[in-house]
Amino acid sequence: MSLKHAILGFLNMRPFSGYELYKLFNGSVNNYWSATHTQIYKALSELARVKMVEIELVHQETNPDKKVYHLKQSGKAELQNWLETPLDLAPVRDKFLVQFSFSDSLDDKDIICNIESYIEKINEKMDVIKAGHYSEYLKYAHSNREKFLWEKTLEHGIRSYENELHWLRDCLSELKQLSAGTEES
Amino acid sequence: MSLKHAILGFLNMRPFSGYELYKLFNGSVNNYWSATHTQIYKALSELARVKMVEIELVHQETNPDKKVYHLKQSGKAELQNWLETPLDLAPVRDKFLVQFSFSDSLDDKDIICNIESYIEKINEKMDVIKAGHYSEYLKYAHSNREKFLWEKTLEHGIRSYENELHWLRDCLSELKQLSAGTEES
DNA sequence: TCATACATGTAAGTTGTTACATGATTGC
DNA sequence: GCAATCATGTAACAACTTACATGTATGA
Numbered sequence: 001m002s003l004k005h006a007i008l009g010f011l012n013m014r015p016f017s018g019y020e021l022y023k024l025f026n027g028s029v030n031n032y033w034s035a036t037h038t039q040i041y042k043a044l045s046e047l048a049r050v051k052m053v054e055i056e057l058v059h060q061e062t063n064p065d066k067k068v069y070h071l072k073q074s075g076k077a078e079l080q081n082w083l084e085t086p087l088d089l090a091p092v093r094d095k096f097l098v099q100f101s102f103s104d105s106l107d108d109k110d111i112i113c114n115i116e117s118y119i120e121k122i123n124e125k126m127d128v129i130k131a132g133h134y135s136e137y138l139k140y141a142h143s144n145r146e147k148f149l150w151e152k153t154l155e156h157g158i159r160s161y162e163n164e165l166h167w168l169r170d171c172l173s174e175l176k177q178l179s180a181g182t183e184e185s
Numbered sequence: 186m187s188l189k190h191a192i193l194g195f196l197n198m199r200p201f202s203g204y205e206l207y208k209l210f211n212g213s214v215n216n217y218w219s220a221t222h223t224q225i226y227k228a229l230s231e232l233a234r235v236k237m238v239e240i241e242l243v244h245q246e247t248n249p250d251k252k253v254y255h256l257k258q259s260g261k262a263e264l265q266n267w268l269e270t271p272l273d274l275a276p277v278r279d280k281f282l283v284q285f286s287f288s289d290s291l292d293d294k295d296i297i298c299n300i301e302s303y304i305e306k307i308n309e310k311m312d313v314i315k316a317g318h319y320s321e322y323l324k325y326a327h328s329n330r331e332k333f334l335w336e337k338t339l340e341h342g343i344r345s346y347e348n349e350l351h352w353l354r355d356c357l358s359e360l361k362q363l364s365a366g367t368e369e370s
Numbered sequence: 371t372c373a374t375a376c377a378t379g380t381a382a383g384t385t386g387t388t389a390c391a392t393g394a395t396t397g398c
Numbered sequence: 399g400c401a402a403t404c405a406t407g408t409a410a411c412a413a414c415t416t417a418c419a420t421g422t423a424t425g426a
Contacts, residue, residue, distance in 0.1 A: 001385070002280045009287035019405050032282035039386065041407060062395065064405045083291055086302035087280050089310060091414095092342075095187045096272050097217035101338040102194035104331035106268055117271035125274060146289035148363060152356050153286040157277075163348040171337050178333060186413070204377050224414065226379060247423060249377040276386095 003043050006033050008079040011053060011071040013140075018044050018067060028134045031125075031157035044069055052078055100171075108179040112172065119168050122161050129158060188228050191218050193264040196238060196256040198325075203229050203252060213319045216310075216342035229254055237263055285356075293364040297357065304353050311346050314339070 010016055010024065018041050025035040035043075044067075047053045052075030056068040071079075096118060103111045128134070134154055141147035195201055195209065203226050210220040220228075229252075232238045237260030241253040256264075281303060288296045313319070319339055326332035 002278070002283055003385080006283045006287075009283065012287070012290070017405080018407095022405095030277065032277055032279045032286070034276040034278065036387070037406080038388085038408090042385095045407095060404090063403090064394070066405060079287070080290060083284060083288055084295055086299050087284060089303075089306050090278075090280060091219040092215065092217055093187070093219065093275075093414095094217045095275060097338050097341060098187055098191045098194065099268055099272060101217070101334055102191075102197070102264070103268055103334055104326075104328060105197070105265060110269055114269075114271050118274075121274050141289075143289060144367075145360075145363060148359065149286055149288055152352075152359075153282050156282060156352055159348060159352055160345075163344060167337075167341055167344055174333065174337075175330075178330060182329070188413080202377080203379095204375095207377095221415070222378080223380090223416085227413095230379095245376090248375090249422065251377060278386095 001043070002033065003035050003039060004047060005079060005082045006035075007040070007043055007047065007069075008052065008071065008075050008082075011069055012076060012079055013142075015056070015068045015070045017058075017069065028137055031129060031134065032153060047075065050074075108175065112175060115168055115172055115175075119165060119172075122165055122168070126158070126161050126165075129154070129161075186228070187218065188220050188224060189232060190264060190267045191220075192225070192228055192232065192254075193237065193256065193260050193267075196254055197261060197264055198327075200241070200253045200255045202243075202254065213322055216314060216319065217338060232260065235259075293360065297360060300353055300357055300360075304350060304357075307346050307350055307353075311343070311350075314343060314346075 006025075006029075007021060010021060016024075018037070021044075022035075022037040022040050025033060025040065044053065048055055048069070052072055054070045054072050056070060057065065058068050059065050099114065100111075103114070106114075134157075135151075138147055138150055138154075141150055191210075191214075192206060195206060201209075203222070206229075207220075207222040207225050210218060210225065229238065233240055233254070237257055239255045239257050241255060242250065243253050244250050284299065285296075288299070291299075319342075320336075323332055323335055323339075326335055
């Protein structure tokens with residue numbers, strides 16, 4: 001399970017509480033892995049059960065108490081082992097493309113509307129990424145190489161969304177050409 | 186569930202058996218949606234249960250008997266309704282990037298090995314796509330616009346993989362530079 | 371003879387989503 | 399007063415994976 005390995009990866013940097021991890025997976029990391037709090041708390045209990053992490057109970061005055069998770073030897077070993085394993089290509093599941101490819105039963109205007117709505121959503125996402133909240137953590141890198149890896153990961157997100165936008169805009173303009181050509185006025 | 190909508194989309198073209206759909210989702214369509222036979226047979230039973238599709242039992246002499254699924258009115262309506270609904274961005278879950286971003290605890294040679302292995306797998310996938318098996322079905326399009334949508338969907342896959350390859354190759358060459366610069370000989 | 375294609379399924383497990391549940395503090 | 403942040407969880411469900419299960423026909 002990659003969520004568990006992602007958690008081990010973060011705990012390898014420093015201890016985190018479940019809530020902090022939840023904010024990571026819904027903030028700066030969510031352009032390559034996302035998870036709900038439900039999933040994270042469950043994964044953490046499981047990691048504690050198999051003794052890959054240790055729980056430190058931290059009492060807080062103003063805020064609710066929290067559980068801070070520390071990586072243990074066996075967790076570090078599991079992480080290291082996973083990092084050394086070449087991964088297979090993930091199966092692709094792109095709802096948008098399923099919809100797009102069956103859209104011949106829609107009017108031009110409805111296809112265009114779906115595409116434009118999707119472009120809009122990607123633009124919003126890009127704005128968030130480019131606002132820089134995703135790159136603030138770069139300063140916590142322990143080495144030049146680590147910083148390089150993090151920068152590249154960020155760049156991957158930007159490049160993928162830009163690639164997607166190019167394709168979407170091409171689709172739009174070609175569709176408009178097509179429909180102008182077929183039109184009977 | 187998108188698998189059900191994808192199935193409805195195919196049955197809207199012509200009737201299919203479960204096995205034929207399984208071959209689609211593991212062949213020409215698997216660059217935008219993939220599914221196992223287990224999932225497909227279950228989804229089909231469910232669609233039959235709610236009467237969106239109808240089962241025709243077809244006896245065959247040499248091959249095992251098969252069930253051919255036909256789209257019914259309510260299935261067509263459900264499909265149409267879904268096609269008109271703008272979709273949200275799917276949450277991203279990219280194992281490779283999780284691994285990549287935590288790889289500072291590996292040697293250069295191991296990071297490079299992971300990247301090269303991934304490049305290799307994408308190249309193999311690209312070879313399959315470019316061999317043309319994915320584009321044979323284009324001739325079954327009912328209209329120019331449908332053909333356009335299918336071609337664009339195919340192109341999306343190719344463009345995404347090419348984009349991925351560019352990023353991976355950039356990572357490789359920059360990593361090699363970095364390690365040459367830090368090297369003590 | 372051995373693998374592959376045809377054809378359909380069950381069972382058990384993992385992963386991910388959505389809704390429900392609680393309760394203090396801080397800022398508008 | 400109301401929403402948001404902090405902080406952790408349970409329960410039910412939906413989606414996906416992997417292994418098991420069966421049996422014929424065809425071609426290398």
